[in-house]
Amino acid sequence: MDIDTERNSDPASLVEYIARSLVRHADDVQVVPVKSPASLILELRVNKEDIGMIIGKGGRIAKAMRVLLNAISIKKIILDDGREEKYQKILLEIVDED
Numbered sequence: 001m002d003i004d005t006e007r008n009s010d011p012a013s014l015v016e017y018i019a020r021s022l023v024r025h026a027d028d029v030q031v032v033p034v035k036s037p038a039s040l041i042l043e044l045r046v047n048k049e050d051i052g053m054i055i056g057k058g059g060r061i062a063k064a065m066r067v068l069l070n071a072i073s074i075k076k077i078i079l080d081d082g083r084e085e086k087y088q089k090i091l092l093e094i095v096d097e098d
Contacts, residue, residue, distance in 0.1 A: 010077060011069055011090050015042050018065055023050035039089040042069070051096055066092050 012031045020026040025047035034041040046054050055062045069090040077085045 010080065011040065011072060012042055014068065014072070015044055015065060015092065018068075019044060019046060019054060022053050022061065023047065024053075025050055038087065039091060040073075040085075040087045041091045041093055043093050043095050045095045045097065048097075051094070054094055062092070062094060 012033045016029060016031045019029045019031070023029060023046055028045075028047040028050070030043075030045040032043040032045070034043060044054065053061070056064075069092055073087055073090040077087070
């Protein structure tokens with residue numbers, strides 16, 4: 001999967017790309033965007049066996065993904081259909097479904 005510059009602007013695609021690169025069950029990766037007026041919450045769901053790979057030792061990988069999302073939250077996001085959106089905050093929520 002290649003990331004081009006247009007697709008790189010979409011935070012959900014970025015999180016999905018990173019997650020698929022880290023896990024063993026790439027087909028189970030789901031990123032669900034939940035939008036509010038000022039923020040975007042990205043709910044990341046992975047296979048139970050892969051949750052540790054997404055969180056990382058001491059939460060390092062999850063923290064790194066959150067830092068990336070914080071960095072791109074200050075710029076306009078161009079969606080696949082050409083619309084532009086801007087959020088004050090982009091949050092990553094790793095959903096662990098037991």
